[in-house]
Amino acid sequence: MKALLVVGTDTEVGKTVLTSSLAAYWQIYQPNKSLGLMKLIETGIGDREFYQELFGSSPSLEIAAPLRFQTPVAPPIAAEREGRDIDLGQVWQEFRRLGQQKDFVLVEALGGLGSPVTHELTVADLAGEWRLSVVLVVPIKLGAIAQTVANVALARQCRIDLKGIVLNCVQPCTEQQLADWTPIELLESLTCIPVLGVLPYLSDRNDLKKLALVASNLALEKFLPW
Structure with a gap:
């Protein structure tokens, strides 16, 4: 299955920005190919609605959010508060369906690789079990180096196919801040x-x-199926 999971080192680091950029690029430069855009699990209101507003009118792009909770906290906590179960089988079936019907599937994760999906599983566990190719979004801020190293170590532990790292300016940033907080040579x-x-x-x-x-300036050939 041709699919890519977009994860971050934390919440609010740019997963939605990268996912929507890749989807926009796909629509413009691959107009004859279909795309599935899926939120792994949504807690609170936001990402699915944003994608619907941005891409909802496109006939070649389908947006899916098979498991949604109203409470904007980690899924196992949201499920407890709402008296519901986390049915990963439902999520897997929707992912499989998109993979069978679409040329490519983009999946936005929640939080970082260590973020809990259930009381027993993290995003990293799921990515490893489902054999998903992954791109890691890292915010350009103080402390990002340590978070990156920790997430990459977890990816290796779970035998994840980590294609690469994408740095994201979560706020206006200078070349000096890029060099100080997320020096590329040191990260690599x-x-x-x-x-x-x-x-x-x-x-x-x-x-x-x-x-x-924005997406066209990334090394797309390393993680998209051209």
């Missing part, structure tokens, strides 16, 4: 994982052409 040396590019800060995330342009 510590992790032995390639940095695929840098996402600039986007004040407007609803401009499809701008999103596609």
Whole structure:
């Protein structure tokens, strides 16, 4: 199955920005191919609604969020508060269906690789069991190096196919801040994982052409099936 899981080192680090940029690029440069866009598990309101607003009118792109909770906390806690179960079988079946019907599937994870999906499983466990190719989004901020090293170590422990790292400006940032907080050579040396590019800060995330342009500056050939 041709699919990619977009994960982050934490919450609010740019997973949605990268996912929507890749989807916009796919739509513009692969107009004759279909795409599935899936949120692994959604807690709270936001990502699915954003994707629906951005891509909902496209006939070649299908948006799926098979398991949703209203409470904006970790899934096992949200499920407990709402008196529900976390049915990963339902999530897997929807993922499989998209994989069978679409040319490619983009999946946005929740939180970091260590974020809990259930009381027993993390995002990393799921990515390993489902044999998903993964791209790791790292925010350009102080402390990002340690978070990156920890997430890459967890990826190796779970035997995840980690294709690369994408750095993201969560706020306007300078070249000096990039060099100080997320030096590319040091990240690659510590992790032995390639940095695929840098996402600039986007004040407007609803401009499809701008999103596609941002994606075009990444080393797409290393993780998309051209």
